[in-house]
Amino acid sequence: MLRRTAMGTYVIAKVNKQDESTYLLLNGMGATPEGNVPFLDLFDINTGSKERIWESDKEKYFETVVALMSDKIDGDLPLDQLKILTSKESKTENTQYYLQIWPEKKQVQITNFPHPYPQLASLYKEMIRYQRKDGVQLTAKLYLPPGYDQSKDGPLPCLVWSYPGEFKSKDAAGQVRGSPNEFSGIGATSPLLWLARGFAILSGPTIPIVGEGDVEAND
Incomplete structure (x- = not known):
């Protein structure tokens, strides 16, 4: 991570832990088979070893590192004075911002934004996984309207929103992208607006075009 100087x-932000080593802050998205789990590591530039000092919640929330807040101190940053701005969201809770304060690793909420579209606050969201005939593992996000009951409401019209992508291997094509715990942002051209019309939405089903080796990935 970078820090801002007095000028x-x-x-590059350098961190010390009251020892002779110098550490850098490595901020990563943390790709896993279940989706992204962002993290913050201390990297010892002398030994190459890493120590994880913060990681996103894996069960309910999706959190990311936004900025280094203790960036106006000249010289190396003491670890026990570290302050990090993070964001936090879930399937049903919109993004809020928090300060992570060392050494206690205390979390302080600094925003309380209202839900941007409360009429869709209870929409159903699920990351589904399926396999193509050629063995490629694929994913998509399924959204259902608030209050939908399959036994009472029956089948729904479904809008599929996707675009093909090119990959050089089946493993790369099958990698899970994003997080199942991300909040569903709805913009002016978002397909999720059709939830208000009673549609199911299948968003981002991967349509990989795989070209392995010297084969070009094209349609």
Whole structure:
């Protein structure tokens, strides 16, 4: 990660732990078979070893590192004075911002934004996984309207929103992208607007075009 100097420029942030080593902050998205789990590591530039000092919740929430807040201190940053701005969201809770404060790793909420579209607050969201005939593992996000009951409401019209992508291997094509715990942002052109019309939405089903080796991935 970078930090801002007193001159307004940005340099690589160096952290010390009251020992002779110098550490850098590595901020990653943390790709896993279940989706992204962002993290923050201390990287020892002398030994190459890493120590995880923060990681997103895996069960309910999706959290990310937004910025380094303790960035106006000259020289190396003491670990026990570290402050990180993070975001936190879930399937049903919109994004809020928090300060992560060391050494206690205390979490302080600093925003309380209202839900941007409360009429769709109880929509159903699920990341589904399925396999193509050629063995490629695929994923998609399924959304159902708020209050939908299959036994009472029966089948729904479904809008499929996707675009093909090119990959050089089946493993790359089958990698899970994003997180099942991300909040469902709805913009002016979002297909999720059709939930208000009673549609089911299948968003982002992967349509990989795989070209392995010297074969070009094209349609």
